[in-house]
Amino acid sequence: xxxxxxxxxxxxxxxxxxxxxxxxxxxxxxxxxxxxxxxxxxxxxxxxxxxxxxxxxxxxxxxxxxxxxxxxxxxxxxxxxxxxxxxxxxxxxxxxxxxxxxxxxxxxxxxxxxxxxxxxxxxxxxxxxxxxxxxxxxxxxxxxxxxxxxxxxxxxxxxxxxxxxxx
Amino acid sequence: xxxxxxxxxxxxxxxxxxxxxxxxxxxxxxxxxxxxxxxxxxxxxxxxxxxxxxxxxxxxxxxxxxxxxxxxxxxxxxxxxxxxxxxxxxxxxxxxxxxxxxxxxxxxxxxxxxxxxxxxxxxxxxxxxxxxxxxxx
Numbered sequence: 544x545x546x547x548x549x550x551x552x553x554x555x556x557x558x559x560x561x562x563x564x565x566x567x568x569x570x571x572x573x574x575x576x577x578x579x580x581x582x583x584x585x586x587x588x589x590x591x592x593x594x595x596x597x598x599x600x601x602x603x604x605x606x607x608x609x610x611x612x613x614x615x616x617x618x619x620x621x622x623x624x625x626x627x628x629x630x631x632x633x634x635x636x637x638x639x640x641x642x643x644x645x646x647x648x649x650x651x652x653x654x655x656x657x658x659x660x661x662x663x664x665x666x667x668x669x670x671x672x673x674x675x676x677x678x679x680x681x682x683x684x685x686x687x688x689x690x691x692x693x694x695x696x697x698x699x700x701x702x703x704x705x706x707x708x709x710x
Numbered sequence: 711x712x713x714x715x716x717x718x719x720x721x722x723x724x725x726x727x728x729x730x731x732x733x734x735x736x737x738x739x740x741x742x743x744x745x746x747x748x749x750x751x752x753x754x755x756x757x758x759x760x761x762x763x764x765x766x767x768x769x770x771x772x773x774x775x776x777x778x779x780x781x782x783x784x785x786x787x788x789x790x791x792x793x794x795x796x797x798x799x800x801x802x803x804x805x806x807x808x809x810x811x812x813x814x815x816x817x818x819x820x821x822x823x824x825x826x827x828x829x830x831x832x833x834x835x836x837x838x839x840x841x842x843x844x845x846x847x
Contacts, residue, residue: 562718569725576729580736591746598746602753616760646798647765688754689799691761700764702799 593638594684597707600635601688604705607633610675617691617700618643623673624658632676640683640708641675645692647702667694667701680710748827751846755829758799759844763831767791776810776842777835779818792820800846807845812838823847 605616609631610623623643645656648668654660656670663669685708692703763772767787770778779785796806807823809816826847833840 558714558718565718565722566725569722569729573729573732576733580733594746598750598753601750605757615764616757617764647795649798686750687801688750689758689761691757691764699766700761702758702761702765702795704799 590684593709594686596635597639597684597686597709600639600641600707601686601705604641604675605690612693615691615693617693618703619693619695620656620667620673621661621695623675624656624661627673627675628658636676638678638680638710639676640678640710642706642708643673643675643690643692644704644706645671645701646689646704666696667692673703678708678710683708683710685709751827752829754800755827755844755846758796758846759829759831759842761799762792762795762844763833763842765795767795773833773835773840776818776833776840777838779810780812780838780840785818788818789820796820805847807843807847809843809845811841811843814841 605611605618609626610618612619645667650671651665651668652670654670654672656667656673660666660670685706687704687706690703690705692701693699694701765772767775768791770787775788779788792808796808800806805823805826806821808818808820810818823845824847826845828843828845830844831842833842
């Protein structure tokens, strides 16, 4: 092999190495972007699943036999308080804070409704919230819907707001 | 520049372009579903209408207030109280249109909103059938 041939072969080898290097860099960048995309996709799917389950809960909570009225589509407040008192838990409540806020008749006090307040003559305007399930967390996604509330002691209906905070 | 180097540069440019197009495709190909927000608005609309129709406003049942508004043209209680109740029940920025009609002729309208999710519920009072319609945009 002559000296000229050896230099040419070295140059070609260098070229091949550079091409391989560039190809590897491109491959690494592609893998990086692909994983970034996959991770964001998984996060998005997780959030969508939580939102879907919350939306399902939004529609189904009014028909839970533990708290719903017997025939109509509404929430019986006495059953609701009994349910809260029993500390019952459903798997679908997981990672969520579920509150029912009284809207109409408008409450005069911003208190959590308890059996003691329920027995007061001023009920339902003496308290604002029924807390069905509490969960701690940060940056919750909040969804809500109006809901019909039934007050059996005076056989009247009111309007509440079912608020679900998803963590 | 040598021919081989130019070709390599060409290949690199093609790969880079393919990568850029691939990334853009992946970014914009994911179509966000509108089904869930629509489902939620549907629940809100139906629940709000059903809840409204059961309440008493100033100790008068809702159906009596509708009948009073239709027969005596006295819609003052509905005009005064309903906007407050609806805005408290929905989020402040939510737009709505609440209509009550008899024989397809609307005699009471509240709010303004052109397209969205709608819920209907008929009410019978003193032999008349009133059609209540709630539209949330």
